[in-house]
Amino acid sequence: MSTRTMNSPSPEGQEQLDALRQAVGKVLDKKRRLGQYAVTWQDGKPVVQGEDAPGADDDAR
Template sequence: MTIVPSQPSDQAKAILESLRLAVHETLERKQRLGQYAVIWEDGELRLIGAESDHAAPKAMAHSNR
């Protein structure tokens, strides 16, 4: 099978931008509330946010399942 790289359609671009905005707004809201978030970055789990130091052991324990 030959895969030909192509540009995403306008609809796909609009969907991607909508998802990026939703994630950005959610992470900002969690930060304002003093909550942490677990994200996947560079092949590893990463905790971000004010409470991440206290939540790290619990969140990382669940990631090993």
């Protein structure tokens, strides 16, 4: 039986996690460069970021 905890993935799982993080980072960077908004997760809630984000110009009214 494995002694791994829920907080430490297997080496294969860590490789997969690293690949996913790298892919997401590339997509978020591309969206930023194109001026597109992105939805991320922060403090247990979804956060919409970017100049063209829905509701971004609500304060201007």
